[in-house]
Amino acid sequence: MHVKELSLKNFRNYGSQEIEFxxxxxxxxxxxxxxxxxxxxxxxxxxxIRSFRNTPDSEIIKWGESGYYCSLQAxxxxxxxFEVGCLYQNDGLKKKIKIDGREVSNSSEYYxxxxxxxxxxxxxxxxxxxxxxxxxxIDSAISKIDSGYIATLLDxxxxxxxxxxxxxxxxxxxxxxxxxxxxWDGLFTEKASVIIGKRKAFIERYASVFTESYKKIMTxxxxxxxxxxPSIESxxxxxxxNRLFRARRSDIYRGTTGQGPQRDEYLIMNENGRxxxxxxxxxxxxxxxxxxxxxxNEIIExxxxxxxxxxxxxxxxxxxxxxxGNMIEFLNKGNQIIFTMVNSNFTGLINFNNHRNFxxxxxxxxxxx
Amino acid sequence: xxxxxxxxxxxxxxxxxxxxxxxxxxxSRLAFHILKMHPDEVTGLSRAITDLKENIRTCGVCGxxxxxxxxGICVDPSRDRSMVCVVEDAxxxxxxxxxxxxxxxxxxxxxxxxxxxxxGPEDLSITGLxxxxxxxxxxxxxxxLNPTMEGDATSLYLARVIAGTGVRVTRIAHxxxxxxxxxxxxxxxxxxxxxxxxxx
Ligand SMILES: Nc1ncnc2c1ncn2[C@@H]1O[C@H](COP(=O)(O)OP(=O)(O)OP(=O)(O)O)[C@@H](O)[C@H]1O
Ligand SMILES: [Mg+2]
Ligand SMILES: [Zn+2]
Numbered sequence: 001m002h003v004k005e006l007s008l009k010n011f012r013n014y015g016s017q018e019i020e021f022x023x024x025x026x027x028x029x030x031x032x033x034x035x036x037x038x039x040x041x042x043x044x045x046x047x048x049i050r051s052f053r054n055t056p057d058s059e060i061i062k063w064g065e066s067g068y069y070c071s072l073q074a075x076x077x078x079x080x081x082f083e084v085g086c087l088y089q090n091d092g093l094k095k096k097i098k099i100d101g102r103e104v105s106n107s108s109e110y111y112x113x114x115x116x117x118x119x120x121x122x123x124x125x126x127x128x129x130x131x132x133x134x135x136x137x138i139d140s141a142i143s144k145i146d147s148g149y150i151a152t153l154l155d156x157x158x159x160x161x162x163x164x165x166x167x168x169x170x171x172x173x174x175x176x177x178x179x180x181x182x183x184w185d186g187l188f189t190e191k192a193s194v195i196i197g198k199r200k201a202f203i204e205r206y207a208s209v210f211t212e213s214y215k216k217i218m219t220x221x222x223x224x225x226x227x228x229x230p231s232i233e234s235x236x237x238x239x240x241x242n243r244l245f246r247a248r249r250s251d252i253y254r255g256t257t258g259q260g261p262q263r264d265e266y267l268i269m270n271e272n273g274r275x276x277x278x279x280x281x282x283x284x285x286x287x288x289x290x291x292x293x294x295x296x297n298e299i300i301e302x303x304x305x306x307x308x309x310x311x312x313x314x315x316x317x318x319x320x321x322x323x324x325g326n327m328i329e330f331l332n333k334g335n336q337i338i339f340t341m342v343n344s345n346f347t348g349l350i351n352f353n354n355h356r357n358f359x360x361x362x363x364x365x366x367x368x369x
Numbered sequence: 370x371x372x373x374x375x376x377x378x379x380x381x382x383x384x385x386x387x388x389x390x391x392x393x394x395x396x397s398r399l400a401f402h403i404l405k406m407h408p409d410e411v412t413g414l415s416r417a418i419t420d421l422k423e424n425i426r427t428c429g430v431c432g433x434x435x436x437x438x439x440x441g442i443c444v445d446p447s448r449d450r451s452m453v454c455v456v457e458d459a460x461x462x463x464x465x466x467x468x469x470x471x472x473x474x475x476x477x478x479x480x481x482x483x484x485x486x487x488x489g490p491e492d493l494s495i496t497g498l499x500x501x502x503x504x505x506x507x508x509x510x511x512x513x514l515n516p517t518m519e520g521d522a523t524s525l526y527l528a529r530v531i532a533g534t535g536v537r538v539t540r541i542a543h544x545x546x547x548x549x550x551x552x553x554x555x556x557x558x559x560x561x562x563x564x565x566x567x568x569x
Contacts, residue, residue, distance in 0.1 A: 091394065158485075163484075179526065183526045184484070186525055187521060
């Protein structure tokens with residue numbers, strides 16, 4: 001699918017703006033702070049309702065205005081028009097979402113209709129961040145191809161919180177409560193088994209796609225791989241229940257559950273079996289983070305049979321010219337791509353055919369070239 | 370609005386908006402509506418509220434609502450006394466009764482296990498339920514708790530506790546979509562899910 005036309009009203013630094021895209025490669029080039037990322041933010045709000053910047057809607061409204069509105073016309077997509085509007089009314093900020101002119105009240109109806117993947121400079125924290133950053137990334141990837149996964153994950157979190165509560169209670173009151181622990185351990189086992197099984201199956205598919213993507217952009221030899229290291233190694237229910245049962249005493253002592261999917265790790269290793277992040281250069285980390293996203297998208301496209309819109313925000317600075325070229329060549333598989341970059345990074349990309357350039361100038365002015 | 374327009378009005382709006390599901394906006398709409406109503410109607414409304422509170426209490430047997438010591442369902446000789454349907458609270462009894470699909474008796478737990486909220490077995494009416502199982506005459510306990518994690522945990526807990534009494538334990542299953550609340554299911558679905566209950 002692709003964006004044909006984007007229309008913005010009082011959105012961030014834009015008063016009123018219409019942009020016509022090509023369904024191939026679009027470059028937004030301009031100085032710092034001119035509003036390049038804001039364009040991508042608008043498209044991602046139209047796709048996910050919420051901003052990737054995690055800011056409240058009140059901050060997206062152009063200063064001094066009482067609301068914002070953005071809409072886009074989509075091509076090669078089951079739905080033609082997406083609209084999101086936010087307006088201050090007497091009892092607060094009201095948000096309205098429409099698909100093809102019909103108002104959508106349940107946000108789950110909206111998700112997955114306009115497929116976008118967002119590449120951001122901060123993606124690199126998936127590589128060097130805490131285990132939780134990788135768990136969150138992989139969980140979100142799985143939930144995009146498996147609609148039941150999120151529900152299981154939420155159930156699991158609830159069970160875990162309740163189990164921890166019982167553990168602390170036992171510790172404080174110094175009175176055992178096997179009756180309740182047995183029950184919550186049973187539920188823990190049931191949910192954990194599903195999660196571990198799905199994570200295993202996903203990484204089995206994902207790992208090879210990831211290494212392949214990295215290889216294509218980096219070229220040469222020596223490529224990282226991703227490895228799932230579950231805290232409880234098996235999805236077998238008896239095994240999980242026994243692990244929990246044996247750890248009861250130490251769990252009570254610590255007041256928290258020491259094993260289970262909440263402690264799973266995804267390790268990114270280099271060709272020598274060492275932690276990639278400890279040895280990789282800045283550019284290599286950047287390429288690995290891009291590869292994580294590209295591979296996620298590849299699997300989603302394989303399962304949905306749809307081509308996503310790639311929103312790529314300013315991730316070129318650490319890459320040399322050769323890798324930039326490799327990356328664009330690799331990404332250029334018929335998806336619509338929307339790039340933002342500062343002027344200096346643009347040199348060397350200009351030769352790409354079938355692209356459209358937009359020069360973004362201070363004051364929310366966009367000039368198409 | 371600055372200051373007090375009317376302290377009587379303010380007071381009623383405040384009281385109404387303390388009710389679940391009623392915000393300040395609907396509260397003021399209701400208050401103005403009451404203001405326009407005929408005085409007799411207003412008296413009738415306020416009497417209905419106090420009457421409810423003065424005359425209704427908890428049934429000593431099932432924990433449902435009752436006008437006497439024991440509720441109408443518990444004393445009704447035409448009900449099947451061998452089946453007891455366990456629910457989260459008295460409101461669920463009303464919901465299941467309105468379907469007309471169940472002819473046994475009820476037991477309200479008055480909550481669900483929720484360690485996070487500090488609710489343990491001793492906070493629920495579980496001993497009463499076990500006593501009813503032990504006292505004879507009951508051959509089946511049907512668990513009709515909502516399919517949340519707390520509901521599931523409570524069902525599993527009860528199944529273990531009741532197992533000691535020898536009474537059969539089943540749980541409603543069929544027809545209720547996963548994640549659906551009893552409150553939102555239609556009567557036919559609830560009736561079918563009681564019919565299609567499974568052993569625990
Ligand atoms: N609610 C708003 N109203 C008006 N202007 C805003 C609002 N929110 C952000 N801005 C302005 O938008 C600009 C930032 O836009 P954006 O993040 O798109 O810049 P950019 O072109 O991506 O810059 P960089 O190259 O530094 O990443 C800032 O100048 C900021 O002052
Ligand atoms: Mg930017
Ligand atoms: Zn009763």
